Amino acid sequence: MSARPGRLRLGDRVRFQEHTYTVVGLTGMQVRLADTHGSGMLVDQVHLQAAGDFAVIGAGDRTALASAALLEHLPEKVAERALWWQRHLVELLTGLPPDAPAGTRPRPEYDPANCSLAERERAKAAELVALGEEITARTVKRKRQRYEAGGITAVVDRRLAPHATLLGRADPRVVAAIRQAISESIPASTRTIEHARWRTERILAAEHGEGTVEMPSRATFYRIFDKLSHGVHVTGSARTRRSLADQPEGPFRYESVAAPGELMQIDSTPLDVLVRLDRGVPGRVELTALVDLATRTIAAAVVRPTTKSVDASLLLARTLTPEPMRPGWVQALAMSRSVLPHRRLLSLDERLEHAAARPVIIPETIVCDRGKAFISENFRSSCRTLEITFQPCHPRSPAEKPHIERTLESVATMFCQFLPGHLGRTAEHRGRNVEDEPLWSMLEIQELLDEWLVAKWQNRPHDGLRDPGVPGRTFTPNQKYASLVETAGYVPLALSGDDYVELLPAAWRAVNSYGVKVNNRIYDCPDLGSFRRQPSGVTRKRNLWEIHRDPYDANWVWMRNHWETGWIAIPWKHLGSVPQPFGDLAWDHAAADLRRKGEPNPTEEEIAGAVAALLIKASQGPSNADGPSTRMSKRDRRVAARTRAAAESPGLRPPQPEAPARPDADGPLADDEEAVAGTDDEPIAKVIPLGVFDPFKEADKRW
The missing domain is CATH 3.30.420.10 (Ribonuclease H-like superfamily/Ribonuclease H)
Structure with missing residues (x-):
């Protein structure tokens, strides 16, 4: 046997497509084959050699190709010993060593034409003994068989080669239990190896019975666990562990895109x-x-x-x-x-x-x-x-x-x-x-x-x-x-004010006599006159009207005119009572704060006044003159700041209609303004201090 590729000659018998043929002609890259009945065919060499069952009958099997890269993971002396064995085994099989110059004839004791394989093995053993090696013909035969089966790495001493399996002779039942414990730890909080060892014992006891499977020693368990959990981060970061578990199995797919915006x-x-x-x-x-x-x-x-x-x-x-x-x-x-x-x-x-x-x-x-x-x-x-x-x-x-x-x-x-x-x-x-x-x-x-x-x-x-x-x-x-x-190419797309409104979140509401109610806020304007208590015509939405709103600005909503085209801008009913815009974040926080204080079913005006007071306090900042009860909490200041930041953030804004005229001070809004401004003129309740605790008087009371 040799690692050198064989040759296809006239007269060779080959196996192709589950039949046996004889090579009767070679023309360029084509081969003419003939079967036992004399029928012939012309086959391309590439197609012939690529067939799964192609083989040259009588040529024997080729030995595995040797690669120096396979020896890089071994110690230098071990690799040199493997190359030394390869030189002698090649001479044993072919008659000539790998580095023999052209025209060299085999030595008589290694000539395959005159000596059998057993005779050459005995001759090689005698030669190595003469060189000081304690090697028998049986050892030479075993090395030759390994070399023919696995190449140069097969002649390396197995004690120095990497282990054939990752876990060696570990009990498969223990390995399966450790794998299950590792899989259970992926969504759970991070624990130590001792917990994994305890969990492995419980799994073995539940599946095979208490004491049926012997647990490995502590050191052996740690070694097996380290090999099985490598790259899983069982005892490391839970975030990293879950991220690795979410990765798909198999190779990553490459997305091929050829145009901007395609993906x-x-x-x-x-x-x-x-x-x-x-x-x-x-x-x-x-x-x-x-x-x-x-x-x-x-x-x-x-x-x-x-x-x-x-x-x-x-x-x-x-x-x-x-x-x-x-x-x-x-x-x-x-x-x-x-x-x-x-x-x-x-x-x-x-x-x-x-x-x-x-x-x-x-x-x-x-x-x-x-x-x-x-x-x-x-x-x-x-x-x-x-x-x-x-x-x-x-x-x-x-x-x-x-x-x-x-x-x-x-x-x-x-x-x-x-x-x-x-x-x-x-x-x-x-x-x-x-x-x-x-x-x-x-x-x-x-x-x-x-x-x-x-x-x-x-x-x-x-x-x-x-x-x-x-x-x-x-x-x-x-x-x-x-x-x-x-x-x-490039296709421009201009966005108008109506396009901006289209991008706002939508809700479906009815147009009542008092206007449109969105998130407990009432929006109304004179343009809704002909739409009050009327169906929109959108039956799949129960004849409700499509309303778009900006979560960062609760002052306006926009209603789609389903009867004609376009949008109707509707202001908030209490727009004049709040000096600056605010969104759902501040509104929901103020409503929840009133509920925590025990206010029964806070009205819309009370929520608006609480939000206005919250924003006013946030703009003024904490004052040392105020007592602790009047200082805003950290959460209140944060909500107000986030609302103001969202309202002042840049970006596309639809053209807002003019706000309704503010009523005179003598109008009905003046009362609302007084309610929102606060109750500074109201009398303060009398504060009654607590008395000093006297233990002797308390003792007398007991008797």
């Missing part, structure tokens, strides 16, 4: 930075971003106190809108100074004349997780309106949208860590007194993030944007967009 991913995560919400109140916000897979462009990113469905919808609006140059930005960030095809795009959309170097990408398919903000009917409706394919992931499958997961992590490491108030990704990475650092407001964080995305992210070479022909070259997101826009 995009959206997700949100808490920002690893404390922000100054209002009057120095520190708090955390969430970052919601949309990334394009073809160009790795962060099409839009918004910072909000909490991610709602309207935020995801407004993110689509920012994606479809050019990023304007801001005051203070250097001119190098303009689209006209970038690699983007500015002149060609300017002829299609005049808004790009003063735009920043961030491409406008129209999504075709958006992949998201099953967060409430993304699977909401409002976000789905926005995708349907913009003709975007909505594709949610499976539950607990972050690997189905890895690009946005890694992008948000990159924003944390490349942007957030350079800001004051950086919290780190976990509590163990957090420093002391982070809230005492000079914090940016949410509005300022949004401005800095927008500028950083244009200046840094869009001009940074991305490892996922490599040239297939030249893998050493990477592209920036702007460069990749400029190269793909030549073939993908």
Whole structure:
């Protein structure tokens, strides 16, 4: 036997497609075969040798090919010994050593034409004994058989080779119980190996009976457990353990995209930075971003106190809108100074004349997780309106949208860590007194993030944007967009005020005599005159009317005119009683606070007055002159600050109609204003102090 490939000659008998043929002709890359009946066929050599049952009859089996890389994991002396054995075994099998020069004739005792295999084995054993090796012919035969079966690695001493199995001679029942204990620990809290050992004993007792299966020693169990739990993090971080368990089995699939917007991913995560919400109140916000897979462009990113469905919808609006140059930005960030095809795009959309170097990408398919903000009917409706394919992931499958997961992590490491108030990704990475650092407001964080995305992210070479022909070259997101826009094209899409209203969350309500009631708030205006107590005509919604609202501004709602076209802007009935806009966050907090105080069924005016007082106190800040009972709690200040920050955050806003005229001081609203302003003129109840406790008087009372 030899590792050298054999040859196909005329007259050779071959096995092909479960039949035996004789080679009767060789012409170029084709072979002519003939069977026992004389019937012939012409077969391509590649097709012949690729057949599963192809073999040259009588040629014998080839020995396994040897590779020096297989010996790299062995000690140097062991590898040299294996190569030494290979040289002698090759001479034993072929008659010549591997390094014999051309034209060399075999030695007589190793000539396969004159000596049998057994004679050559005895001759080789005698030669090795003469060299000082204590080797018998039987040992030579055993080495030869192993070499023919497994190649050079088979002649290595098994005591020095890696173990054939990972667990050696461990009891399979114990191994199965340990695997079950490891699988049970994935969703549970982190425990020690001792708990896994106790759990293994319980599993064996339940399945095989108490004392039936002998547990290994403590040291042996630790060794087996370490091998089985490698890479699972059983005794490590629970977050890492669950993340690894959520990864899909098998190879990862590569998504091939060829155009900007063909496949995009959206997700949100808490920002690893404390922000100054209002009057120095520190708090955390969430970052919601949309990334394009073809160009790795962060099409839009918004910072909000909490991610709602309207935020995801407004993110689509920012994606479809050019990023304007801001005051203070250097001119190098303009689209006209970038690699983007500015002149060609300017002829299609005049808004790009003063735009920043961030491409406008129209999504075709958006992949998201099953967060409430993304699977909401409002976000789905926005995708349907913009003709975007909505594709949610499976539950607990972050690997189905890895690009946005890694992008948000990159924003944390490349942007957030350079800001004051950086919290780190976990509590163990957090420093002391982070809230005492000079914090940016949410509005300022949004401005800095927008500028950083244009200046840094869009001009940074991305490892996922490599040239297939030249893998050493990477592209920036702007460069990749400029190269793909030549073939993908560009379709501008302008968003009007009505488009913005379409992206707001929808609710279905009836138009009553007093107006429209949404979240215990009444909205009314003269334009509702002909719609009161009338059906909308949408029978599948029980003839209710479609109402759109902004969760961050409770002052207005918009009703779709199902009878004609367009929207009807409806103000809140008590809009004049609250001096500044607020959203559902402050409204719900004020309502819950009144319920905790025992107020029976708080009315809408009382909730509005409580919210107004909350915002007024937040704007004034705590006063040392006030007693502890008048100071706002930390939670109250945080809610007010988050509401104010959301109301002041930048973004597209629909043109709001003029607020209704404020009544005169003598009107009925004056009484409401007095109720909201407070009761400073009311008399304060008399305070009766407690008496001093006297133990002797108390003792006399007992007798």
